[in-house]
Amino acid sequence: MSTTQSERLRGLLEPLVSAKDLDLEEIEVSRAGRRRVLRVIVDSEDGVELDTCAELSRTISETLDETDAMGDDEYVLEVSSPGADRPLTEHRHYVRAIGRLVKLSLHTGEPADELVVRILAVDDEGIDLEVPGVKGRRPTSRRVVFDEIAKARVEIEFNRKDKKEEEA
Template identity: 70%
Template sequence: MSTTQSERLRELLEPLVSSQDLDLEEIEVASVGRKRVLRVVVDSEDGVDLDQIADVSRALSAKLDETDAMGEGEYTLEVGSPGAERPLKEQRHYERAVGRLARIQTADGAELVARIVTVDDEGVDLEVPGVKGRKPTARRLTFGEIVKARVEVEFNRKDDKSMKEEEEA
């Protein structure tokens, strides 16, 4: 059975990432001119900080240096987090985004921006904001109905404390 370089790299690097209580979200090997770039994206339940990125980067670099996983020739290792507008691909991504707005493209071609309320094994419960003074509506999507989803950055987002205070008033 043939495996791709990305699959072999995932098998090699995932245990190292997991040992640092992080999830290996993505591996990409790209050519930039004559050089190659290995991009590794890591995350965790609580997000990642620069110290964690540096620690995992050193561990991955050491492991790659002791193996021939990247073959001969120069390459650059880039380790980072998914970023503010992270894509939502797996159930755990949706779980981490509960309470956040997401831009979702559905299998029927519709696109909506809605707040993720709850997540279970089958899909997500959403709150779709009302338009022109209307109340928000609830909507349920199964994971199979979602083609693409991404967290939306909210500059005026109220934190949980101020939202609870408003609800109690």
């Protein structure tokens, strides 16, 4: 997707997404046979419900039909949330992952610098982590600044308590 088209789509879609109290995470245009696929990835502090994606999809579709932002070619519109395997790249991603288990790769490139840790707190400089104890040892605390992080991704936990359950 050309930068101009990307900027134009972002300018057109960002207000629609913000109106639903969501963050526009990504816009991607790709080819699928003769058609193009426009993927719009949105997120929020509380996640994104399917009904919200459907409503937003209708709103975006109507807006795109009124403009020539996608040109005359056929396209398929997909509106979704980022999914569990999305990398953590923005400060807000780390804030949303507080309490979650994450896999961090640090810039040193050593295998020992790949950690599976729980995010305890996030500020402007970095993150406070809980490193799980090994072989019956207690967990320890660690601080990592954002500049040290090469990659970060949330790990799936099947037995994790949901925030809503903890509040109840």
